[in-house]
Amino acid sequence: MNRSRPALLFDRMLGRLCRTMRLLGYDAELNREGESGRFFLNAETLSRVAVTRSRGLRDRPGARPIVIESEEIMDQIVELFSKLGRKPDFAPFTRCLECNELLTKEPPESVLGEVPSYIIKNFDEFHRCPACRRVFWRGSHFEAMVRKIEEIEQILSD
Ligand SMILES: [Zn+2]
Numbered sequence: 001m002n003r004s005r006p007a008l009l010f011d012r013m014l015g016r017l018c019r020t021m022r023l024l025g026y027d028a029e030l031n032r033e034g035e036s037g038r039f040f041l042n043a044e045t046l047s048r049v050a051v052t053r054s055r056g057l058r059d060r061p062g063a064r065p066i067v068i069e070s071e072e073i074m075d076q077i078v079e080l081f082s083k084l085g086r087k088p089d090f091a092p093f094t095r096c097l098e099c100n101e102l103l104t105k106e107p108p109e110s111v112l113g114e115v116p117s118y119i120i121k122n123f124d125e126f127h128r129c130p131a132c133r134r135v136f137w138r139g140s141h142f143e144a145m146v147r148k149i150e151e152i153e154q155i156l157s158d
Contacts, residue, residue: 009048025091096129103127
């Protein structure tokens with residue numbers, strides 16, 4: 001199976017799945033608000049795999065969308081990888097969860113004044129989103145996300 005990471009476009013019902021895929025390092029965009037009628041056109045224009053909850057859209061002509069039927073986030077992830085026909089290829093913590101942009105590495109001196117000084121003292125690796133300028137480091141929230149990723153890896157390897 002192909003291990004490359006396809007670019008994805010999610011309909012607005014799948015916001016949580018979209019963010020989770022960003023956490024895993026996938027290029028995952030959420031369809032823009034008010035553009036549900038342009039969902040497939042947007043996916044085509046952006047060369048993204050369309051991922052939707054709407055079963056009614058399954059039989060339209062053109063590229064077939066992936067229709068997610070599961071309700072729970074973990075089930076949705078399993079279903080998505082199974083329907084993509086690709087092995088998971090995670091690159092966790094490389095993208096901004098809000099913007100989907102690839103994060104850039106920043107030395108501590110470049111985030112001075114933006115991050116509390118005790119954080120600067122305790123961490124030496126920082127990342128920044130070029131779009132929203134948020135700075136990220138491997139703090140307490142990070143451990144929870146690592147556990148979540150390990151759980152996903154575990155489920156997908158079964
Ligand atoms: Zn951002």
